[in-house]
Amino acid sequence: MFRRKRSSTVAMTAVTSPLEALPGGTSAASLQAAEAGLAWWTDAIIYQIYPRSFTDANGDGIGDLPGIALRLPYLKRLGVDALWLSPFYQSPQADAGYDVADYRAVDPLFGTLEDFDRLLHEAHGLGIKVIVDLVPNHSSDEHAWFQAALKSPPGSAERARYLFRDGRGANGELPPNNWQSVFGGQAWSRAPGDRQWYLHLFDSKQPDLNWDNPQVRAEFKEVLRFWLDRGVDGFRVDVAHGLVKDAELPDAEHRKENGILVGPMWDQDGVHEIYRAWRRILDEYPGERMMVAEAVVGSHSRPNYLRPDEMQQAFNFDYLLLEGWEAAAFRNVIDASLALSAAVDATTTWVTSNHDVVRAPSRYGLSRPGAHPKGIDAAGEQPDEALGLRRARALALLTLALPGSAYIYQGEELGLPEHTTLETHYRQDPMFIRTRGADIGRDGCRVPLPWEAQAPSLGFGPGDRSWLPQPAAYARYAVDRQEGVAGSTLELYRQMLQLRREHALGKGQLRWIDAGRDVLAFDNGDIRVLINFGTEPAELPAGGQVLLSSELLEEPGELPANTAVWLTGP
Numbered sequence: 001m002f003r004r005k006r007s008s009t010v011a012m013t014a015v016t017s018p019l020e021a022l023p024g025g026t027s028a029a030s031l032q033a034a035e036a037g038l039a040w041w042t043d044a045i046i047y048q049i050y051p052r053s054f055t056d057a058n059g060d061g062i063g064d065l066p067g068i069a070l071r072l073p074y075l076k077r078l079g080v081d082a083l084w085l086s087p088f089y090q091s092p093q094a095d096a097g098y099d100v101a102d103y104r105a106v107d108p109l110f111g112t113l114e115d116f117d118r119l120l121h122e123a124h125g126l127g128i129k130v131i132v133d134l135v136p137n138h139s140s141d142e143h144a145w146f147q148a149a150l151k152s153p154p155g156s157a158e159r160a161r162y163l164f165r166d167g168r169g170a171n172g173e174l175p176p177n178n179w180q181s182v183f184g185g186q187a188w189s190r191a192p193g194d195r196q197w198y199l200h201l202f203d204s205k206q207p208d209l210n211w212d213n214p215q216v217r218a219e220f221k222e223v224l225r226f227w228l229d230r231g232v233d234g235f236r237v238d239v240a241h242g243l244v245k246d247a248e249l250p251d252a253e254h255r256k257e258n259g260i261l262v263g264p265m266w267d268q269d270g271v272h273e274i275y276r277a278w279r280r281i282l283d284e285y286p287g288e289r290m291m292v293a294e295a296v297v298g299s300h301s302r303p304n305y306l307r308p309d310e311m312q313q314a315f316n317f318d319y320l321l322l323e324g325w326e327a328a329a330f331r332n333v334i335d336a337s338l339a340l341s342a343a344v345d346a347t348t349t350w351v352t353s354n355h356d357v358v359r360a361p362s363r364y365g366l367s368r369p370g371a372h373p374k375g376i377d378a379a380g381e382q383p384d385e386a387l388g389l390r391r392a393r394a395l396a397l398l399t400l401a402l403p404g405s406a407y408i409y410q411g412e413e414l415g416l417p418e419h420t421t422l423e424t425h426y427r428q429d430p431m432f433i434r435t436r437g438a439d440i441g442r443d444g445c446r447v448p449l450p451w452e453a454q455a456p457s458l459g460f461g462p463g464d465r466s467w468l469p470q471p472a473a474y475a476r477y478a479v480d481r482q483e484g485v486a487g488s489t490l491e492l493y494r495q496m497l498q499l500r501r502e503h504a505l506g507k508g509q510l511r512w513i514d515a516g517r518d519v520l521a522f523d524n525g526d527i528r529v530l531i532n533f534g535t536e537p538a539e540l541p542a543g544g545q546v547l548l549s550s551e552l553l554e555e556p557g558e559l560p561a562n563t564a565v566w567l568t569g570p
Contacts, residue, residue, distance in 0.1 A: 041234070041290045041312055041405055042347045043506025044081040045497055046131065048409045050355045051088050051110055052096065053448040053468070056461030063448065063460070065111035069119045072126055074479070078413060079497030082129035084236050084292075086355060088116070089135075092142050094205040095430050096446070098133075098238060099140035103223045120231055129233035131292070136220055137239035138206040146207050154196050161216055162207050163199035164191065165249065171195065179265060180254040184435035187265075199249075201242060201265060203430040211243045211274065224281050234282075234290035237275075240305065240314075241295040244270035259321055260298050267297045275310040292349070299340055306346040313349050313405060320351045325369055325391060327520040327533040331512070334402065338510065341404070348404035352395060353412050359445050362418035364391035382420060385473070389415050390562045393489060393550040394531050397564035398520070400496045401529045403508045408493075411449050414477045415489035418444040419470070426468055443468055450478040487552065495548055499566065503527050519559070531564035545569045 055067030065088060075083065087097035090105040097107070106113050123130050139146060145161050152158035154166070165176035172195025175188035181202060188197040189204040199208045209216050224235070246264030255262060275291070282289040292313040293305045305314045318333050341348040352360045363369045365388025366381055392415060400406055422444055427433075429441030448466040452459030453475040457466045475481070482488035500506060508524040515521035518534030527547070532538050538559045540546075544567035546553060551563045559565060 038507065039288050039290070039312065040081065040129065041288075041292075043403075043504075044129075044405045045079065045400075045500075045506075046082045046084050046405065046407045047075060047078070047080040048084045048086065048354060048407060050086045050410060050446055053446050053460075054410055055449070055451070056457070056466070059461050059463040059465065060109075061457075061461065061463070061465030061467050062109050064109065065106065065115040065119050067461075069115075069122055072119075072122055072128065075128060076126045078494060079501065080128065080408065082131055082233065083123060084131040084407070085133060087133045087135060091140055092205070094140070095203055096428070098135055099138070099142075099203065099206045100135050101140040101142045102144075103135075103220075104226050117230060124231070130231075131234040131236055131290070132227055132232050133238060134220075134223070134235040135238045136209065136211075137242045138200065138202060138208045141205045141207055149198075150191060154194060157215075159196070161210055161213050163210050163245070163249075164196045165199070167195050167197050172197075177249050178251045178254075179249075179263075181434065182261070183431045184439060199245075201239075203434065205430075208245075209243075211270070212247070217274065217277070221277065221281060224278060228282070228285050228289060232289075233287065234292065234312075236292050236294065237311070238294050240275075240293035240311075241267045241271065241297050241301075243274060244268040257298060260296055260317070262298075267295070267301050272304060272307075272310060275305065279309055279311070299336060303340050303344045303346070306341065306344045308345065312346070314346075315351055315407070316349045317351075320354070320357065323369055325364060325533055327518055327531075330398070330533075331520055334510070338403070348402070350399045350402050350404060350406045351409075352392075352399055353409040353445070354407070355409065355446055356442055357445065359409075359416055359418045360395060360412065361385070361388040361392040361415055362420060362444075364388045364395065365417070383417065385417055387562070388417060389489070390551065393492060394562055394564040396493065396496065397548065397550050397566060398529065398531045400500050401505050401522075401524055401527060401566060403506060403510055403524065405506065409445075411477075413490055413493035414450070414479065414482060416449070416474065416477050419447045419468070420444055421471065422447070422468070428468075447471070447474070450474040452480045453478040492548075492550065499527075499548060526568055528567040529564065530559055530567070532559045532561055535561050537561060540565070541567070543569060 049068055051068065052063045054063040055071050056063050057066035057070060058064060087100060088106055088110040089097065089100045090102035090107045091097045091099050092101060106116055120130050148158040149162055166172055167176060168174040175186055175197050179187040181187045181200060183202050187199055187201050189200060190197050200206050201208055242265060246268060250264055252263040291311040293311045295302060295305050295314050296317055299318050302314050305311050316337050318337060322329060322333055337348045362383040365383030365385060427441055427443045429443050431439045432441030447468045447470055448460040450458035450470060456464035458470050458474055458478055460466050479490065482490035485491060503525055505524050505527060511523045513521040513523060519530055519532050519538045521530045528544060540557050540559050546565055547568050548566040551560060
């Protein structure tokens with residue numbers, strides 16, 4: 001029996017997940033039969049590396065590819081299956097590399113193409129796959145194509161590779177429509193010396209490419225082949241829902257539905273033809289190459305990106321952007337996510353942090369957790385660091401016990417909080433700059449990692465330089481402070497990933513157990529998972545053996561608030 005302490009007993013009832021009832025759903029029998037043929041990504045742990053903040057090998061204060069190579073043994077010991085590298089391409093770094101000037105070159109900040117090849121070879125030697133970021137919606141304004149467009153007249157072939165349009169008004173002094181940039185302000189900038197404007201859904205230094213242009217489509221097919229020929233295992237596709245716009249470029253409301261931006265610039269049907277063409281290219285290569293979509297779309301649209309001839313995975317933003325700390329909300333989004341993926345015979349991804357949102361320990365340390373950076377400062381509230389870490393550790397036990405693939409953002413395994421008090425003059429995010437500070441931006445989740453508590457730059461590099469300052473609190477989260485320490489967040493993650501693999505949880509099937517309002521409970525294979533979202537302790541089932549817990553269980557048979565466990569038996 002489960003019950004809230006000092007409350008009446010709640011009957012324990014098995015509840016079948018909707019996954020089992022859907023056509024194409026995954027049954028235990030089909031899983032067992034297909035296990036040998038499952039692609040590597042279906043249950044993979046994929047670790048996101050933000051290169052400029054991971055490890056600095058040369059002491060210039062910016063992380064680099066040789067620094068990543070130095071830490072491969074750490075990542076192997078952690079137990080990850082693959083790395084996703086955020087952009088390291090030639091770039092003026094107006095948006096930290098998501099403004100690409102040359103898609104076939106490594107920016108000298110991060111090393112050389114030979115450094116990349118060496119990193120890829122060493123990772124493969126350790127059995128770790130490598131996914132690279134692809135940024136197809138926009139290029140840098142310093143890309144050779146855009147520079148040629150600015151030097152060419154309206155109507156030229158050079159301008160046709162981007163979205164140039166005549167301005168409105170007597171002299172073209174008004175933008176072509178009312179579209180707004182995701183980063184704040186209008187989404188159009190005027191070309192110098194004429195009446196045309198160019199579209200940029202993000203920063204003005206990130207002009208949108210015209211995906212109706214055959215040259216653009218042909219170029220990116222060759223970019224794919226360039227990196228596939230070098231041996232990469234896949235691509236994370238940035239802004240996958242944004243490549244194709246309504247051809248009329250009509251005025252539109254700048255609005256959201258369930259937290260997702262909607263309009264004629266997002267989630268147009270034409271994007272799927274592009275991804276089907278890309279999938280055919282990937283399928284030409286040996287070794288199971290894959291794509292994962294950053295498609296920030298409503299849950300009804302996400303399966304469209306996962307059809308058998310398109311991408312293999314899409315980020316689960318319903319899970320990542322979930323607000324609040326409530327059992328029912330998590331159960332609902334887990335059920336919906338599994339059902340949506342099963343409908344197109346895909347596996348679900350689980351993501352709790354990345355380079356664009358507040359780190360989970362800080363997010364869940366708020367009285368009303370929310371994923372957007374504004375959530376930290378909107379009400380003048382600073383996170384409760386201890387509460388946030390406790391909840392983040394419990395959430396990790398929940399997330400890593402779910403069937404499917406999980407993405408871990410660098411530092412998540414250390415329990416790193418957001419740098420919420422980063423001073424204004426250090427901030428570099430164009431979201432912060434374009435909104436003049438109204439949007440605090442994403443710098444706080446991108447602060448360089450702490451490796452050694454007593455070393456300069458906390459071991460991030462050989463010197464004391466780091467491109468963003470690290471808060472003093474990061475010293476207690478450093479790798480060397482947690483290595484080999486029972487109960488540390490790092491050792492908890494290592495145990496989780498090892499047990500997840502041993503018990504094949506990523507290949508499993510979820511079966512809910514009714515445990516009352518505040519406790520979420522389910523079976524996955526021979527593991528029972530419980531997480532207490534409430535404020536009072538709950539009773540653990542009799543006879544179960546605690547395999548792993550997010551916190552020390554001080555009272556036998558009791559699951560404290562904001563704590564999760566994995567049980568086996570009886």
